[in-house]
Amino acid sequence: MTFRLRVFPALRVFLFLVVAGAFFAPQVHAIDSVQKCAKITGSLGAKCMLKGTKLLREQIAPIPDQIDIITFSNFSKILKACSLTDARALGYRDQVDLHQQIEDGCNLFAYEMNATVYNTSQGGLTEDQLGCRADMYKQMTKAQKTVTTAVGKKCSLGEILGKGCDRVKRDAKVAKTRAKVEATILKKCGADFDGVDVLGVFQGATLEDRIADFADYSIVRGRHWAQRVYPPIIAAPSGELGALKVGLTTLNLEDASRLNVAGTAPRPVVTEVYYPVDEADTIGVSEEEASILGIPLFDIPAFRDVPLAAGGPRPVVMFSHGNEGTRIQSFFFAAVLASHGFIVISPDHHGNTLTEAEVDPSPATNRPLDISFLIDEATAFNSTPGNFFENAFDLSNIGMSGHSFGGYTTFALAGGTFGLGTFTDTRIKSIFPQAPASSASFFDPAFFAGIAVPTLIVGGSIDETTPFLTNQQYAFDNMVSGASVVGLANLNAAGHFTFSSFCEVPPALLAAIGGFEEACEPRHLPWRYAQDLTMYLGQNFFDWTLRGNAAALANLDPLLINGLEPTDLDYQSK
Numbered sequence: 001m002t003f004r005l006r007v008f009p010a011l012r013v014f015l016f017l018v019v020a021g022a023f024f025a026p027q028v029h030a031i032d033s034v035q036k037c038a039k040i041t042g043s044l045g046a047k048c049m050l051k052g053t054k055l056l057r058e059q060i061a062p063i064p065d066q067i068d069i070i071t072f073s074n075f076s077k078i079l080k081a082c083s084l085t086d087a088r089a090l091g092y093r094d095q096v097d098l099h100q101q102i103e104d105g106c107n108l109f110a111y112e113m114n115a116t117v118y119n120t121s122q123g124g125l126t127e128d129q130l131g132c133r134a135d136m137y138k139q140m141t142k143a144q145k146t147v148t149t150a151v152g153k154k155c156s157l158g159e160i161l162g163k164g165c166d167r168v169k170r171d172a173k174v175a176k177t178r179a180k181v182e183a184t185i186l187k188k189c190g191a192d193f194d195g196v197d198v199l200g201v202f203q204g205a206t207l208e209d210r211i212a213d214f215a216d217y218s219i220v221r222g223r224h225w226a227q228r229v230y231p232p233i234i235a236a237p238s239g240e241l242g243a244l245k246v247g248l249t250t251l252n253l254e255d256a257s258r259l260n261v262a263g264t265a266p267r268p269v270v271t272e273v274y275y276p277v278d279e280a281d282t283i284g285v286s287e288e289e290a291s292i293l294g295i296p297l298f299d300i301p302a303f304r305d306v307p308l309a310a311g312g313p314r315p316v317v318m319f320s321h322g323n324e325g326t327r328i329q330s331f332f333f334a335a336v337l338a339s340h341g342f343i344v345i346s347p348d349h350h351g352n353t354l355t356e357a358e359v360d361p362s363p364a365t366n367r368p369l370d371i372s373f374l375i376d377e378a379t380a381f382n383s384t385p386g387n388f389f390e391n392a393f394d395l396s397n398i399g400m401s402g403h404s405f406g407g408y409t410t411f412a413l414a415g416g417t418f419g420l421g422t423f424t425d426t427r428i429k430s431i432f433p434q435a436p437a438s439s440a441s442f443f444d445p446a447f448f449a450g451i452a453v454p455t456l457i458v459g460g461s462i463d464e465t466t467p468f469l470t471n472q473q474y475a476f477d478n479m480v481s482g483a484s485v486v487g488l489a490n491l492n493a494a495g496h497f498t499f500s501s502f503c504e505v506p507p508a509l510l511a512a513i514g515g516f517e518e519a520c521e522p523r524h525l526p527w528r529y530a531q532d533l534t535m536y537l538g539q540n541f542f543d544w545t546l547r548g549n550a551a552a553l554a555n556l557d558p559l560l561i562n563g564l565e566p567t568d569l570d571y572q573s574k
Helices: 032-056 077-079 084-089 097-118 127-160 167-188 192-196 209-230 331-339 363-382 405-414 445-449 469-476 507-513 528-548 550-555 558-564
Strands: 245-259 267-277 288-292 295-300 314-320 345-347 392-405 428-434 454-462 486-493 567-571
Touching: 032 084, 032 097, 032 127, 032 209, 032 528, 077 097, 077 127, 084 097, 084 428, 097 127, 097 209, 097 567, 127 192, 167 209, 192 209, 192 295, 192 486, 245 331, 245 363, 267 331, 267 428, 314 331, 314 363, 314 405, 314 528, 331 345, 331 528, 345 363, 363 405, 392 405, 392 528, 405 428, 428 528, 454 528, 486 528, 507 558, 528 550, 528 558, 558 567
Parallel strands: 314 345, 314 392, 392 428, 428 454, 454 486
Antiparallel strands: 245 267, 267 345, 288 295, 486 567
C-alpha cells in the first residue's frame, strides 16, 4: 500500500534542523555574574524595543529585512556584562547569540506591531481614522512596555535575582492594562476602528469583540517579548541541562531485510547517538561544529566520539524526526536527556529526510521498522565485546519520542493494529509524542484505547500542521486511564515547529522560504522557553517511567504542572 502524507508541508528547506542552541534551557545559578548579565541584557532589549517602535511609528509597510534603523550596537556592553558561561546559563549559545537574539527579536516585534496598524496608506482614511490609528499604535506600544516590565523585569528577572515573583500582582497588572487598552480604543475610535482595520486583522462578531481582540494582541506581544529578553524559569530544575556533558557519534547502519528507495542495496539507517560523558574526557576536545548539507553553522557544546561516562547500563530513548527532517533536528531534546544520563538514539528515515533526493513511497511503514531495527542493533551492540556501546544500554527500559510524523511513528510502535498494519514493539515501555500526527486519518479511536504504556502527549494550541484538537486532543480523549501517566500538555500559542530548532534560522531566510508562521515569535510562545517547558515534561516523564524516580512522578502532578505558568501551559491527565 502506498501511503501519502497530507498534513505535512514539504519543507525541503527544513533548516530548523540546525541542531541549534535550542537545547540551552534557561538555568539559574547563584552566581552574581549571571544575575548581572540577565539584568543588563534584559534592560538593553527593553530599550531596543522602545526605540524600534518609536522609529517605525507611522511608517507604511516597511520592509522587514531593511529595518536596520533599529540599531542595537550594544555588543561591547554584552561582552563586558556576560561571560560565555553567563550567556549559556540564560539559554543562549554564547554572547554573540545573545546579542543576535535580542537584535533580531527587536526588529521582528517592532516591525510586526507597526505593520499590524500601519498596513494601508493614509489616502483613504478620514482625519478621525488617522487619529484612531495613531491611538491604536500608542496603546499597543504602551501595553507592550507595561507588560514587558510586569512579566519580564518584575517577575522573570526577579526570580533570576532571587527576589521571587508575585504572580497574582503581575497578572492583575496585565489584566488592568488589557482592560485599559480596550476601554481607551473603544472610546477614542468607536466605529472608526473598523475603518482603520480594513484588512480585518482583528476578529469578532461585534465592534467590542474586535477591539477586545486588538487588546489581546497587544498584551500577548508584550508577554512574548518579555519572555524573549527576560528568559523565564520554571519551578523545578528538571528539564535543564544536567551535570554530565553530551557526547555524540554517528552510526552508518544498514537493514539487510529491506532495500533502499532505489532498490539497489540494503536500506541505510544512518543514526545519531547522544550519550552522557564525563567532563574530564572533554578536556582538549573541540566542541562539535553543527552543519547541514556540508555547510558549517556554529559550534555547540557537545563532543564527538568521546568515551561514555561511567555508570551504565543506561535507559534508552528512541527519537523519530519529522517529515523531511533529519536525525539532528531536535538536539535540544536529546542533549538534556543525555546530560541526565540517558542515551538517545535518533535515525535518519531514509527517503524522508531533508538531505536526500530520493523519496520513500512508504514512509509510514518504514519509519517504525527503522526504530525496531535499531533496538535490535542496540541489543547486539550491548553483547559484543569491544563494541563502543558494550553493556551501555538498559534494554529493559526503552522509551520513545518523536516530532510530527515522528509522533505518528511513536504511536504506531506503542499501539496495536491499524490501517497500515501492526508495528507494535513491546520493548518500548513509555512514549512522549511531540506535536504528533495522530488524527482520525491515521488512527481510529480503538487504536488509542489499546495503548497500555505510560503516555504523555505535548502539542501547541496554534499548530496548523497537526491541529491540536484533531490530533493531540483526539488521541488523548480516546485513551483509557490505567497507566501511571496518561497526560496531555497544551502549550498556549505554540506552533507545529516550536518543538524543533526551526527558529534558529535567520528571520530573513525564513521570510524567503516560508514556515515562519508555524513556529516563531512574535506570534508564538518564545520557542526556547517552550522547549524548556517541553523538556520539564519530557525529562520527568522518562525519569519516572524508565528509572522509577518517584520525585519525577511528583513533578508531573497535574496541580503542580498547571501551576507552573497557567497562561502558557495547560495539562490534562487520566
